[in-house]
Amino acid sequence: VAELGTPDREVVTTCAYCGVGCSFKAELNGDQLVRMTPWKHGKANRGHSCVKGRFAYGYAEHPDRILNPMIRDSIDEPWREVSWPEALAFAAQRMNGIREKYGRRSLGVITSSRCTNEETYLVQKLTRAVFLNNNTDTCARVCHSPTGYGLGQTFGTSAGTQDFDSVEKVDVALVIGANPTDGHPVFASRLKKRLREGAKLIVIDPRRIDMVKSAHIEAAHHLPLTPGTNVAVVTALGHVIVTEGLYDEAFIRERCDWDEFQAYAEFVSDKRHAPESTALLTGVNAQELRAAARLFAKGGNGAIYYGLGVTEHSQGSTTVMALANLAMMTGNIGREGVGVNPLRGQNNVQGSCDMGSFPHELPGYRHVKLPEVRKVFEDAWGVEIDPEPGLRIPNMLDAAVEGTFKGLYCQGEDILQSDPDTRHVAAGLAAMECVIVHDLFLNETANYAHVFLPGSSFLEKNGTFTNAERRINRVRKVMAPKNGYEDWEVTQLLANAMGAGWAYTHPEQIMAEIAATTPSFAGVTYDLLEQKGSVQWPCNEEHPEGTPMMHVDGFMRGKGRFIVTEYVATAERSGPRFPLLLTTGRILSQYNVGAQTRRTSNSVWHEQDLLEIHPHDAENRGLKDGDWIKLASRSGETTLKASVTDKMSPGVVYTTFHHPDTQANVVTTDYSDWATNCPEYKVTAVQVSPSNGP
């Protein structure tokens, strides 16, 4: 601060990392950003923050940023720096040419959950109103798409049921497949405070995560399950609750479909779902599981918090529905201190899904096949919308390899590094005739691009993000875009170069269009956000002040729906050649593939990805802490260092995926969730052996 001078002005904006959505004051001296200070009036963080939001913003000024557009005829040629008009004309000519030659469904878009609501809305509009198809997908595909499906089926909408304040009334927190301390630190602090006040904790996770230490030892149940057996464990919890008569009959009769509950109860009562029958499969001690089930059913307000350890499985959607069953059967919905709460990874993964960036849904989770829904947007946009759902990310890549998908606009996503089965992603990209990458940095995906459009950082744009509690927060421009344009402007320029006639001059106008076309956002205006600081959707005539808690008097779909959740083993199996199971996650100071955090002072806290391995498994392989190891699977192999720790269960290893040198996703499989194609990052059979290093 001494070097940068004393701040003389401040702009309140929102952190662009995780789904907690902390508010910050960007403090400036003239045009120089001096520091980011957590804003005490921020409703999601109340003046708290973590090391990412507080310190990891230096990437915005990193010399690696590309500030001028670039083009090249083929990916074997070097890049040529050109003007914006030349780059946009080149991109538009290629994309229009592809559409003419191969048909409108040969083009598509991948957008990022890091983008604002307004940017995301425009990108899906570009796909539907200019490309004239529904080939739009988002990185939520690879994280929380099963939340969308599972909660949509059971409750009627894809959203966390509570606000963060609700944690203050929790008596029993069930944390499954999430590591809030590293992934959602500010929320984790609030949960830890509640645990210190006496709330009980159930953790279902293959790792003994830090949160386990936060509860009194007698109040914490850790069920260290075998990766891939979530459905069997949650169904066994249901077995105990139903067979021991611990369910809330009054709630179920009033709020849910009783006949469906009876069918579920009959299914779950079968002895094969008893904890004693599933213990060998799941690795979870039957007595511990019974104790956890009794605690959750009868311990007062029970809240479920879950993350990607639930969704990134071949049965990700099934597990989400199993958790919804658990909440409904125990009456833990519709009041403070309860609920089913997905901890969203990216800052705007909730908003990205809300804004219609899935290939089957228009904004507001309305199916594109419905004529009355298409009509709303056809009237607003003056085009005919393709009634056929479009391609998901993996389908776009498959179609590219098969030769029917030819042009991609990839905004804010590095699919080569973040999506599973890197070789297949590379083959798909290499087969396309026009790949447009719109990003801050020349990322790994850009190796396969023909057009590079420089992106703007969150400090350089106006808009909104929606956090994990459906809270719409303003993002305010702190400094002028270094590349000349905010990202929504670039999308508009591309659309207009392809023949659209868009004329937005500020994201506020885009929000007005969202409100006019999307009932759950009907009451959202920038004026309201200015007045209230933030607002939670649904915000409309019925809920003009927004909605902190959902499903209070009834579920969005009417009656809550119980769904039979049969466990089906993943196709990925360990065996003599690949005897260990790998699961992945992230650490506090870094974020996903590290494109931003590695370019900030936070990099000193994490120089490389490590493989966590149980002492027995390490000893069997002659490995010590810090040794180089080779990590190999049926898909590929990589090299990294070992971290020997009893946080891991025997037979399970764990790594992060923050560093491109490691490229952990070269080993992950291409199996995915049966309903949504969300990749199964959390279960890969691997072999670990000593190595001399890379």
Ligand code: SF4
């Ligand atoms: Fe940003 Fe999440 Fe940290 Fe808050 S908890 S400062 S939103 S990364």
